[in-house]
Amino acid sequence: MADEKIYNFMGISKAALGLSLALIIISIVAIAYRGLSLGLDFTGGTLVEVQYEQAPSVPQIKQLLEQGGYQNFVVQKFGADTSILVRLQQGYSDEIGQEVLTTLRGGGQAVDLVRSEFVGAQVGEELREQGGLGLLLALGMIMIYISFRFQFKFAVGAVGALIHDVIITVGCFSVLQWDFDLNVLAAVLAVIGYSLNDTIVVSDRIRENFRRVRKESPTEIINISLTQTLSRTIVTGLTTLLVLVALYMFGGEALEGFSKALIIGIVVGTYSSIYVASSSLLMMGISKEDLMIPVKEGVEADDMP
Template sequence: MADEKVYNFMGFSKAAVGLSLVLILISVVAIAYRGLSLGLDFTGGTLIEVEYEQAPAVPDIKQLLEEGGYQNFVVQKFGADTSILVRLQQGFSDEIGGEVLSALRSSGQSVELVRSEFVGAQVGEELREQGGLGLLLALGMIMIYISFRFQFKFSIGAVAALVHDVIITVGCFAVLQWDFDLNVLAAVLAVIGYSLNDTIVVSDRIRENFRKVRKETPTEIINISLTQTLSRTIVTGLTTLLVLVALYILGGEALEGFSKALIIGIVVGTYSSVYVASSSLLMMGISKEDLMIPVKEGEELDEIP
């Protein structure tokens, strides 16, 4: 690296850790006190199907429902362009179908009620608890895997980065009160996979340089490693974000929450791979001795690649 510029990433590590702690604190407070705006997948509600004589515009239907005093609803086309599903986050009653129909007919269009029924939550309390336990188990298995592949200090940094990414991504939905449904949950799980992959790539280069570079300090070795992986990190992150921005713009309401969660997660995950995981290694005092290849009896140290 003598002829190549090395960026001083770790020179900003204290400021980055401070920023992460502030964002995590805001996220935890928002989740605890404001809570998540859970979608119908988690809460259940009322499903109403109506049939229009002519294909309506979904934004116009939303406006009519908002003017009628309805909140936390989902409007989507169902099969034909004239068939519309309205899902309301409120309890079922015999009158609800007629009330919604009256609100939709206020536009002057011909609308007929096809069905009105209660839909239960797709994710019950028991499934949520099992999902939480499954996530904890997954984090534990990740720690074991990275401990065997790299070293125990790397596993602490990797799990810290994953927890950091999940809390901040979910925290954004709590702060801004965006709907949190199964699509968003799937995006959060995808963020875990993306962030873990990014962290492993960086960790692999750090381990390699700790064994190869002899004179530099741990901080300098980590800066060298992050500089060497920077182009890969930028290219991977930008190409992923291009796809997600296209999904957000063109994917419609069904993919809006999914794409928003992934956009936030990719940005935060890339940041955490550079600063949270790497800074954790420095705070735990990573050294060359931690990653030294054991010398077999009769071998000279200089013979180790």
């Protein structure tokens, strides 16, 4: 390793962990006191679908609804360019579809009402309960898997990194009061998968180097491992971010929250693989003895590969 430049990632691990702790505290406080700006999927409300003769301008439709006194609504194209879906966070009534239709006709275009229906909040309550239980079960299974594949200290670091990523990602939506709907929830779950994959790649290299490198300290071995995986991490992260930025810019309002959550999650997940999962190994006192291959009975240590 003498000819290869090794980056001292762990040299700022304490400062990085301090930053993570501060972001987690801010996120938890924001979620507790400000809450999330829950979308129609969680709060219930009214769906109004209208059909135009010619493709309308979505910004103009939003402006008409704002002028009509509507708040907390979502406007998106639904299938064809002439079909528009308006989602309103307010109770349903028989007249609401006609009221929205009258407001939209104020723009001067011919528009017809296709449907107007109520979406109950009970769906959101079930999703919150089942989603929370599913997330806890997934974290438990991840901890068991990594404990068997690597070592229990790796499992603690990996799960800690996942919790770190989820809290900060959701915290950003709370602090900025962005709409939190099912698309965002799906993105948060995707962040868990991405971050876990990145953490496992790093952990695999750390385990390999602990068994292969003889003289260096645990801190130096982790720095070596992170340096060796750095190019892979950068290429994977940048490639994914390019796709997500394209989704954010050209995917429309339906994919805006999804892409924003994933962009935040990938940046935070890449950071946590280095400064949460890896730093926690040092905090728990990882050593070469923890990762030694068990010697089978009757086999001399010198005969081990």
